[in-house]
Structure formats: C-alpha cells, structure tokens
Amino acid sequence: MAGQDDGRPTLSLSALDFDGDSTYTESTFNNELERADHVALTTAPSLIQGGISGAEDVDVYNLGPIAAGDRILVTMTTDDSLDGAVALFDEAGDALLVNDHRNLYLGKSGPFVDVVIRRASAACFVAVSATPGYPAKGAYALVASKESPVSTPLPRPATVLLVFDGGGNVRIGGRPAVDVPTFDASDISSDYASDTDAIMHQVADAVRADYRAFDVTILSTSEGAVFDGQMTRVFFGTYDPALLGVAEGVDEFNAVAAQDAIVFTDTFEAFMALRPSVPQMSRAIANVASHEIGHLVGLVHTSDPAEIMDVTASLAELMEPQVFAVAPLNPEVFPLGNQDAVQSLLDSVGGNPLLAAVKALRPNRDSITDKARVDRRPARSLVHLSSCGVCNTHR
Ligand SMILES: [Zn+2]
Numbered sequence: 001m002a003g004q005d006d007g008r009p010t011l012s013l014s015a016l017d018f019d020g021d022s023t024y025t026e027s028t029f030n031n032e033l034e035r036a037d038h039v040a041l042t043t044a045p046s047l048i049q050g051g052i053s054g055a056e057d058v059d060v061y062n063l064g065p066i067a068a069g070d071r072i073l074v075t076m077t078t079d080d081s082l083d084g085a086v087a088l089f090d091e092a093g094d095a096l097l098v099n100d101h102r103n104l105y106l107g108k109s110g111p112f113v114d115v116v117i118r119r120a121s122a123a124c125f126v127a128v129s130a131t132p133g134y135p136a137k138g139a140y141a142l143v144a145s146k147e148s149p150v151s152t153p154l155p156r157p158a159t160v161l162l163v164f165d166g167g168g169n170v171r172i173g174g175r176p177a178v179d180v181p182t183f184d185a186s187d188i189s190s191d192y193a194s195d196t197d198a199i200m201h202q203v204a205d206a207v208r209a210d211y212r213a214f215d216v217t218i219l220s221t222s223e224g225a226v227f228d229g230q231m232t233r234v235f236f237g238t239y240d241p242a243l244l245g246v247a248e249g250v251d252e253f254n255a256v257a258a259q260d261a262i263v264f265t266d267t268f269e270a271f272m273a274l275r276p277s278v279p280q281m282s283r284a285i286a287n288v289a290s291h292e293i294g295h296l297v298g299l300v301h302t303s304d305p306a307e308i309m310d311v312t313a314s315l316a317e318l319m320e321p322q323v324f325a326v327a328p329l330n331p332e333v334f335p336l337g338n339q340d341a342v343q344s345l346l347d348s349v350g351g352n353p354l355l356a357a358v359k360a361l362r363p364n365r366d367s368i369t370d371k372a373r374v375d376r377r378p379a380r381s382l383v384h385l386s387s388c389g390v391c392n393t394h395r
Contacts, residue, residue, distance in 0.1 A: 026050030026059050032336075033093050033125055036062040041072070041124070041146050048142040052082055052129065055136040058336045059128045061144075066090075066117045066124040069149030074113035074126055074142055082138025085131040086111050087334045090121040094326065094340040097252065098300050098333055115252075116153055118347040132332045155350030156254045157215035160293055161231040162207065164200050165221045170235055172260055173248050180237040180262065187237070187266045192278065197222070199282045203236070206286035207293070210308060210324070213342075213359050214351035216297065232259050232296050234289050239266035245288040247295040254297040254348045261292035271315050280319040287322050294324070294341070298348040302327035302339050309341055325360045 022039075024046065030037045039046055041063035050059045066072070078084040088096040097115045113126070126144065130136030164183040171177040185192035185199050192199065200222035208218040219225035227233060240246070240262075247261035263285060271284055290308050304327035305313035306320075311330055313322075324341035342356045 022046040024048045024061070026061075030060050031058050033060055033062075033089065036060040036125055038062050038064070039144065040064060041144055043145060043147060045143050045145040048144060049139070050128065050142075051139045052084065053137060055130055055132070056335065057129065057136075060336070061126050061128075061142075063124045063126055063144060063146075065120070065122050066146075067120045067149055068117055068152040070117040071147040071150060072113055072115050072117060072124065072144075073147065074144045076110045076112065076128070076140055076142050078110060078140040079138040081135055082140060083131045083134035083136070084111060084140050085129050085334065086113055086142070087127050087129075087337065088113055088115065089125040089127060089337050090119075091123040092121075092340070093125075093337050094343065095300070095329060095334070095337050096124070098329065098339075116150060118152060118253075119343075127334070127336055129335050132335070153253065155215065155346070155348060156257070157217070158254055158257070158293075158297055158349050159217045159219065159231045160207075160211075160296075161225055161227055161233050162204055162218065162220040162222070162289065163227070163233050163235045164237075166237060167233075167235050170260060170262060172246050172262060175246070178238055178262070180235040183236045183265060185265075188268050188281065189272050191272070192281065195278050198278050199285065200236075202279060202282035203286045203289060206283060206321075207289050210286070210290040210322075211293070213356035214345045215349045216293070216345075216351075230257050232257070232293065233261070234292060235260065235262045236265050236285070236289070238262070238264055240264040241267075243267065245292045247292040249295065250298060250300055251296050252298045252348075259296045261289075261296060263289050263292065271319065274316055274319070276319055283321060284315075284318045287318055290322075294345075297345065299341055299344060300333045300339060301330035302333075302341070303330045304328065307341065309339065323360055324356075 024039050027037050029035050039048055039061045048061055074086060076084050076086050087098045090096055097113055128140060166182040167180045169177045170180050185196040204220040204222060211218055243264055244267050245261060245263045248259045251259060265285060268285060287308060294309050299309045301311045302309045303312045304310050305317040306322055307325050307327040308322045324345060326338050326340045329337050329339055342360045345351060346353055346356060
C-alpha cells in the first residue's frame with residue numbers, strides 16, 4: 001500500500017482460526033518486488049495483515065528462498081469491501097501461480113495458494129491485490145506456511161487433437177453446448193473456397209512448430225488422427241459474436257488430460273478487411289489455437305503482441321508469428337509481474353530447454369506491414385477473445 005494506512009479497517013482475528021505465533025503487518029511502501037516486506041516462511045503458520053487502498057494497490061511479501069518440492073500454502077481472508085486476489089512469483093518476478101482458487105464449496109470466497117514448487121528460487125514473493133474488476137478497498141489477512149519438501153511433481157506431457165471434422169454438442173466450461181460443423185474455409189470467406197486443405201495443413205504445421213520444444217504432441221483429424229478419449233481437443237469451426245477462441249479454463253500444471261477448446265473460425269471473417277493471404281489467415285488461426293492450448297496446460301493472459309498468450313494484439317499483429325516468451329501479465333490477470341511461458345511449459349508439460357530458449361527469441365517484427373502499424377485495434381477487445389478459467393471459477 002502506498003501511504004495513508006492510517007484508519008484502514010482491520011480484520012477480526014477470531015474469524016481467522018489462526019494458531020501460529022508469527023504476525024506481520026504490512027509496511028508503508030511494499031508495492032513492488034524490490035520493496036517487498038520480508039516474512040520468514042516456516043512450517044509454523046505466519047499471519048500477515050494489510051490493506052488494499054484501490055485497484056492499483058499491490059502488496060508484496062518476500063517469503064524467502066524456496067526449494068523444489070516445497071509445498072507453499074497461503075489462505076486469504078478479506079473484509080466484505082475487498083475481493084482479493086493472490087499470486088506467487090519467483091525471484092525474477094515470473095509467476096509461479098496466479099491464483100483464483102476459491103473454496104466455494106466450503107462457502108469461502110477467499111482465494112488460496114496450495115502449490116508444490118517445481119524449481120528452486122532465491123526468493124518467493126506473494127502479492128496481494130484486488131481481483132481486477134471487483135470491489136477493491138479493504139483489509140485482508142494472509143496465513144502462510146510451507147510444508148517440508150515432498151518429491152517434485154513430474155511434468156505431464158500433453159496430446160492435443162486438432163479437430164477439423166466437426167463435433168456435436170461441444171460444451172466448453174459453463175457455456176451452452178454448440179454443434180461445430182466440419183471446417184470449411186469458405187465459411188470464413190468465399191475467397192478461400194478452394195483453400196480448406198491448405199489452411200488445415202498450415203494451421204497444423206504452425207501449431208506443431210509453436211509446441212515443438214515442449215512435450216506436447218499435436219495430432220490432426222486432417223492427417224487421419226482420431227480421438228482416443230484421453231486427448232485435449234481443439235475444434236475449428238462455427239461462429240461466436242464475441243470470441244475468436246475459448247478454452248475450458250486455466251489448467252495449472254496440466255493437471256487434467258482431456259479438455260476442449262474451440263477456435264471460432266467463422267469469426268475470422270473479421271480479418272477480411274485486411275485481405276489476408278492464405279498463410280496469414282492460417283497463421284492467425286494457429287496463433288489462437290496455440291493460445292487456447294496454452295490455457296489448457298496452465299498459461300494465463302499476457303500483454304505483448306509478439307507472445308502467444310497475449311490479448312492485446314491488433315488483428316494485423318495476429319496474422320504475424322507469435323512465440324512463447326517472457327511477457328508482462330495482462331492487468332486483468334494480475335497488476336504486477338511476468339509470465340515466463342517457456343519455463344511454465346517446461347514445468348507443466350516438459351520439453352527441451354535449449355530448443356525452447358532458441359524458439360523464445362522474438363520474431364523480426366520489421367516484417368509487419370505499415371498497415372499493421374497503423375491498425376492498432378486490439379483484436380481481442382474488438383472481438384473479445386478470452387478463455388479465462390478465472391472468469392469461470394470466480395464467484
Ligand atoms: Zn485466452
């Protein structure tokens with residue numbers, strides 16, 4: 001909190017069920033990782049109390065070094081005027097977990113962290129803010145502890161089936177079920193009437209290239225692959241008035257094998273004002289497909305038009321190659337910190353670190369046309385693109 005802490009509300013400790021003996025109260029300036037309050041994390045719970053003064057306020061606590069196998073537990077309680085969010089970051093400020101877990105079935109709306117650390121870090125930061133878009137001023141208390149190291153969870157490789165031959169009754173999260181017809185490029189535009197096979201081929205190649213460094217096997221019905229009941233599926237087809245794509249949610253560390261996403265290919269008619277070539281249209285569809293798959297293996301939204309988990313690119317920028325890389329978290333996810341998509345993917349699904357590092361190098365953006373530079377319409381706010389398990393699980 002930046003100043004003016006006097007008179008902020010405090011929570012009744014009796015409501016917290018706290019029986020530890022270490023208590024901390026936030027300092028005046030702890031809005032950045034560099035200015036984090038130090039809290040010694042031990043197996044005995046520590047109580048941290050603070051306040052959030054508005055949507056821009058972030059409170060950061062340095063829980064000290066962490067080792068692979070440490071299990072970090074943080075529960076958050078807030079007063080009624082604050083809808084709180086918590087996130088965990090490593091020493092570089094890269095997100096370890098951006099949390100929107102809530103024990104709704106226990107009648108508790110406060111978020112919590114329960115994560116086994118995959119790799120050692122000299123520092124582990126826990127940051128508190130208001131949930132973007134929700135009530136943003138009030139008091140909170142965190143109870144934080146770590147359990148003795150357990151074995152580090154292994155990455156879980158993924159198999160993804162690109163479904164171009166349609167599907168009935170496809171249900172994504174809490175959305176109504178839709179029938180997805182067989183992909184036909186002429187449903188995007190009659191310009192592509194003879195390009196269905198070329199687009200399917202180029203999309204499959206591009207998504208495969210995006211995930212080549214990682215243990216994600218990309219199969220396609222256009223190449224004769226069939227669903228075996230265990231695969232993550234991405235359907236290509238049909239229209240949505242608000243979305244280019246949707247996925248079931250953010251599946252942290254790829255905990256669930258078989259999940260679905262849809263790339264609403266008919267909605268890509270929105271690109272036709274830019275007269276995309278077949279490779280450009282294929283690239284845009286592939287970028288969205290790789291993005292939705294990213295959610296299903298644990299990635300959240302970022303703000304960097306050259307990064308696959310971005311939600312700020314213009315339509316023209318979406319026709320350019322994107323890569324998995326370090327990028328700022330989108331403010332609607334959390335107001336501070338980055339996501340290292342490469343490291344997160346290596347942690348969640350596994351892969352080849354050297355190849356991943358090379359692929360994370362930014363593409364040469366000079367190839368973007370002048371039109372792209374002028375057209376700064378954010379594709380996913382104009383055509384709002386979201387998958388957001390955050391939205392699905394909150395409240
Ligand atoms: Zn998304």
